[in-house]
Amino acid sequence: MAVAMSAWSIGLPSVEKPTCIVPIFNATSGFGATKPLFIFRKGRLSSSGTTIIPQAAPVANVEDGNQAETDTIPTPIVIIDQDSDPEATLVEITFGDRLGALLDTMNALKNLGLNVVKANVYLDASGKHNRFCITKADTGRKVEDPELLEAIRLTIINNLIQYHPESSAQLAMGAAFGLMAPQEQIDLDIATHITISDDGPDRSLLYVETADRPGLLVDLVKIITDINISVESGEFDTEGLLAKAKFHVNYKGSAIIKPLQQVLVNSLRYFLRRPSTEESSF
Incomplete structure (x- = not known):
């Protein structure tokens, strides 16, 4: 049960367990925001291979976690x-x-120059959900840089693997720095789905679903901005071996017309080099 308290900064001294939980804002997975929340600008991105991920010290036990080995390992989701x-x-x-x-x-997020200003933990039928509300420590604003967003994602996944080594077999990142690499051939077995739809007169909604790998978020944004399409905001989900990206995009302040949509789809498919299908699982 959540107990209200003041904003929680990760600069607080470490303790074994937090004494209380901050209720986070009501959030939905939709795209109802009308104000652009982050802008990716062309030319800002460097090679995703240079991302440095802070390492957490391995731990032998997980607090409040189920340590028993079971036949079914849940799918990690970030x-x-x-x-x-x-x-x-x-x-x-x-x-x-x-x-x-x-x-x-x-x-580890603090080492990236970030603060966790709110946090919430809740349990439902799908499992225990940990939600963090993150801002940049130097500005107090949300994260806008796609390279930093990717560093956040990889940092969290790396620390998840440190807490739960069994999860590395469920994650594409397990092949990169996990103790157990995935058994599936993720480059071959996971198809890529791409769809673009109008989201009003001023922007379009781009869905990309593909096999996950380190640096994918940065690479996707670079491909989009390289053909002069702006990314306003979105959501990036890591679900085991699968990555799902939802981006609000526009071309010079307008929705993307059909010929440019095809250029974008072709560019993404060429880069991702995955088996393609016409249907999306979103």
């Missing part, structure tokens, strides 16, 4: 949501009922 709050970046982590307090994760 959601980075730029739409639900105009002032902060919302991050949600789910891994069945096995997640603990994740104080090491919060300290």
Whole structure:
């Protein structure tokens, strides 16, 4: 049960368990925001291979987690949501009922120059959900840089693997820095789905679903901005081996016309080099 308290900065001294939880704002997974929440500008991006991920110290036990080995390992889910709050970046982590307090994760985010200003933990039928409301420590504003957003994602996944080594077999990142690489051939077995639809006269909604890998968020944004399409805001979900991206995009302040939509789809498919289908699973 959540108990109200003042804004929680990850600069607080480490303790074994947080003594109380801050109720986070009501958030939805939709795209109802009318104000652009972050703008990716062409020329800002460098190679995604240079991202440095702060490491958390491995831990032997997970606080408040289920340590028993079971036949079914839950699918790890990490959601980075730029739409639900105009002032902060919302991050949600789910891994069945096995997640603990994740104080090491919060300290690792601090090393990226970030503050966790609100936090909430709740349990439902799908598992235990940890939600963090994140801002940049130097400005107090939400994260806008796609490279920093990708660093946040990889930091969280890396720390998830440190807490739960069994999760690395469920994550594409397990092949990069996990203890157990995924058994599936993710480059071959996961198809890519891309759809573009109008989202009013001023922008379009782009869906991309593909096999996950380090640096994917930065690479997707670079491809989009390289053909002079602006990314206003969106959501990036990591669901096990699968990555799902939802971007509000526009071309010179207008929705993307059909010929340019095809150029964008072709560019993304060429880069992703995955089996393609016409239907999306969104």
